[in-house]
Amino acid sequence: MSLSEQEILKLFKQTEALLEGHFLLTSGRHSNRYFQCAKVLQYTDFNTQICEKIAAHFRNSEIDTVIAPALGGIIVGQEVARQLNKKFIFAEREQTALTLRRGFSLAENEKVLVCEDVVTTGGSVFEVIEIVKSFGAKIVGVGYIVDRSNGKVNFGFPQFSTLNVDAESFLPDECELCNQGIPLVKPGSRKTTK
Numbered sequence: 023m024s025l026s027e028q029e030i031l032k033l034f035k036q037t038e039a040l041l042e043g044h045f046l047l048t049s050g051r052h053s054n055r056y057f058q059c060a061k062v063l064q065y066t067d068f069n070t071q072i073c074e075k076i077a078a079h080f081r082n083s084e085i086d087t088v089i090a091p092a093l094g095g096i097i098v099g100q101e102v103a104r105q106l107n108k109k110f111i112f113a114e115r116e117q118t119a120l121t122l123r124r125g126f127s128l129a130e131n132e133k134v135l136v137c138e139d140v141v142t143t144g145g146s147v148f149e150v151i152e153i154v155k156s157f158g159a160k161i162v163g164v165g166y167i168v169d170r171s172n173g174k175v176n177f178g179f180p181q182f183s184t185l186n187v188d189a190e191s192f193l194p195d196e197c198e199l200c201n202q203g204i205p206l207v208k209p210g211s212r213k214t215t216k
């Protein structure tokens with residue numbers, strides 16, 4: 023049985039993968055919510071169940087290979103590829119740009135599904151799309167767990183997310199949470215307070 027979006031949201035809260043407060047995102051923006059997907063995906067059965075939604079969505083698409091940007095995307099891409107019984111490769115950052123290393127490559131016209139954990143601006147996914155195009159391979163679609171762009175990001179290919187969440191985010195200079203004097207937390211360095 024496939025999870026509903028509400029059930030996925032519940033898993034995020036239950037595992038503290040969804041935090042509320044004042045957070046510095048990797049995009050540089052500030053937000054009242056932070057998704058640490060790894061917190062929910064550490065439970066491999068939850069990862070299986072959530073990725074099942076992505077795999078099911080693209081099951082009837084012709085796919086040769088699943089690709090994801092390191093690091094968070096790897097957990098998603100590997101699981102989706104496993105369920106679809108396809109090859110899985112990943113792009114990783116060398117200096118500042120994502121690139122294929124480890125002898126990974128794509129053939130011309132190879133059909134590729136891009137996977138990611140969280141999309142805010144979609145930066146890493148757009149970079150992966152450029153890598154795929156540079157080999158002359160074809161993008162089948164983009165599947166990811168959380169869309170926190172409020173539906174603003176359009177990759178130009180069929181895209182699917184398992185959870186859409188309205189989250190406020192601000193440019194640092196215009197942040198309402200900063201104005202309220204709420205301490206900014208860099209996720210990952212956060213001490214758990216109960």
Ligand SMILES: [Zn+2]
Nearest residue numbers: 052197199200
């Ligand atoms: Zn702020």
